Amino acid sequence: MSNNELSNLKQRLREFTEARDWDQFHSPKNLCMALSAEVAEITEHFQWLTEEQSQNIPAKKLKEVESELADTFIYLVRLADKLNVDLLKVAEEKIDVNEKRYPVEKAKGNAIKYTQLDE
Amino acid sequence: MSNNELSNLKQRLREFTEARDWDQFHSPKNLCMALSAEVAEITEHFQWLTEEQSQNIPAKKLKEVESELADTFIYLVRLADKLNVDLLKVAEEKIDVNEKRYPVEKAKGNAIKYTQLDE
Amino acid sequence: MSNNELSNLKQRLREFTEARDWDQFHSPKNLCMALSAEVAEITEHFQWLTEEQSQNIPAKKLKEVESELADTFIYLVRLADKLNVDLLKVAEEKIDVNEKRYPVEKAKGNAIKYTQLDE
Amino acid sequence: MSNNELSNLKQRLREFTEARDWDQFHSPKNLCMALSAEVAEITEHFQWLTEEQSQNIPAKKLKEVESELADTFIYLVRLADKLNVDLLKVAEEKIDVNEKRYPVEKAKGNAIKYTQLDE
Numbered sequence: 016m017s018n019n020e021l022s023n024l025k026q027r028l029r030e031f032t033e034a035r036d037w038d039q040f041h042s043p044k045n046l047c048m049a050l051s052a053e054v055a056e057i058t059e060h061f062q063w064l065t066e067e068q069s070q071n072i073p074a075k076k077l078k079e080v081e082s083e084l085a086d087t088f089i090y091l092v093r094l095a096d097k098l099n100v101d102l103l104k105v106a107e108e109k110i111d112v113n114e115k116r117y118p119v120e121k122a123k124g125n126a127i128k129y130t131q132l133d134e
Numbered sequence: 135m136s137n138n139e140l141s142n143l144k145q146r147l148r149e150f151t152e153a154r155d156w157d158q159f160h161s162p163k164n165l166c167m168a169l170s171a172e173v174a175e176i177t178e179h180f181q182w183l184t185e186e187q188s189q190n191i192p193a194k195k196l197k198e199v200e201s202e203l204a205d206t207f208i209y210l211v212r213l214a215d216k217l218n219v220d221l222l223k224v225a226e227e228k229i230d231v232n233e234k235r236y237p238v239e240k241a242k243g244n245a246i247k248y249t250q251l252d253e
Numbered sequence: 254m255s256n257n258e259l260s261n262l263k264q265r266l267r268e269f270t271e272a273r274d275w276d277q278f279h280s281p282k283n284l285c286m287a288l289s290a291e292v293a294e295i296t297e298h299f300q301w302l303t304e305e306q307s308q309n310i311p312a313k314k315l316k317e318v319e320s321e322l323a324d325t326f327i328y329l330v331r332l333a334d335k336l337n338v339d340l341l342k343v344a345e346e347k348i349d350v351n352e353k354r355y356p357v358e359k360a361k362g363n364a365i366k367y368t369q370l371d372e
Numbered sequence: 373m374s375n376n377e378l379s380n381l382k383q384r385l386r387e388f389t390e391a392r393d394w395d396q397f398h399s400p401k402n403l404c405m406a407l408s409a410e411v412a413e414i415t416e417h418f419q420w421l422t423e424e425q426s427q428n429i430p431a432k433k434l435k436e437v438e439s440e441l442a443d444t445f446i447y448l449v450r451l452a453d454k455l456n457v458d459l460l461k462v463a464e465e466k467i468d469v470n471e472k473r474y475p476v477e478k479a480k481g482n483a484i485k486y487t488q489l490d491e
């Protein structure tokens with residue numbers, strides 16, 4: 016694999032989709048719905064667990080969660096591709112922003128939204 | 135940047151979280167909720183658009199969607215990290231599975247779920 | 254049935270939950286996750302359909318959607334109950350607010366969010 | 373108010389929508405997306421809270437959650453209306469089903485899905 020892990024995945028998903036003539040279904044609107052449905056399948060695994068239980072799920076359940084994480088990632092990569100968005104780039108930029116929004120000395124140990132940090 | 139784009143991002147997010155002592159909030163259960171809330175912020179941008187409109191959104195709106203895609207990606211990487219799941223690996227494995235589930239000759243041009251392909 | 258349809262449903266769900274000793278799982282946080290997972294099961298039915306197709310779904314599919322609408326409603330009623338919120342009252346109040354936010358003459362025929370109506 | 377609380381709400385929402393010529397946006401597909409976005413706004417309030425904290429949220433936060441519960445209910449009623457589904461009826465029927473799926477003696481105190489109760 017080259018050093019462009021995400022580009023490779025994106026490319027493979029393009030070819031998978033085109034071979035099946037599924038691009039007609041992959042509007043950003045539809046992919047967004049598919050993405051949200053996959054995240055909910057992760058949610059189903061965690062909804063009745065305590066936070067602590069969610070940190071120690073049995074191997075069988077973890078296998079199922081892995082499968083839903085994979086689907087979520089796949090639809091996210093597809094959606095970004097259809098919108099010509101570079102996921103890695105926007106994520107890195109967002110962390111840059113968050114480092115300023117949530118300076119360590121103010122944000123340490125609390126989960127207050129940045130807009131309320133000065134209240 | 136090394137040839138491990140996702141590992142780098144994962145590592146940067148770990149450091150960001152630890153510096154702010156936010157790991158206490160990042161149980162898989164909580165990260166799953168945060169992930170679903172971010173996906174919904176993408177949904178808000180597309181909910182009243184036609185599929186066609188969703189393929190041609192204005193630059194200003196695209197900027198906003200990029201920001202939500204970034205947040206979604208960030209929480210997905212965090213969630214996978216907390217569960218010790220290799221996102222790239224499980225995604226590639228899932229595509230392997232899907233290539234068998236949806237053989238080109240059967241799946242071409244229809245969006246029928248694989249369990250119903252033989253009905 | 255009395256003239257308090259929603260109160261009756263709320264009461265029936267309380268009894269169902271208590272008989273099974275499930276109240277321990279029904280924190281607002283957990284019910285919120287369950288609610289979002291049920292909505293996603295509706296989403297799964299519509300994600301690959303066009304808007305037009307979504308208006309004319311076959312009887313068999315409609316039966317399945319009905320079942321997910323029921324689950325969604327049930328968790329919404331439970332969540333509101335645990336928070337002591339009167340769903341009907343807050344919905345009616347919200348429509349009062351929306352009637353002012355979206356005056357007919359300005360909102361007619363467009364889906365612009367109220368905060369942008371004067372831009 | 374008559375003894376048909378939900379019918380009244382449904383009717384009021386119809387009139388609200390028609391007066392603004394918004395019915396064109398209210399396909400089941402779009403309403404489903406709007407519903408999921410509103411549920412996520414509830415999620416945002418609970419995502420970093422412990423289960424216990426979610427049971428005792430401050431009055432100001434509760435007001436905000438009420439507003440999101442109202443929006444969720446409104447879109448659920450709209451979606452059911454567009455599909456000609458009687459929410460109360462399907463919810464009552466679903467509870468009938470669940471009473472059989474989850475007999476008290478087997479389900480008491482555990483959150484195992486009914487398909488696994490006999491395993």
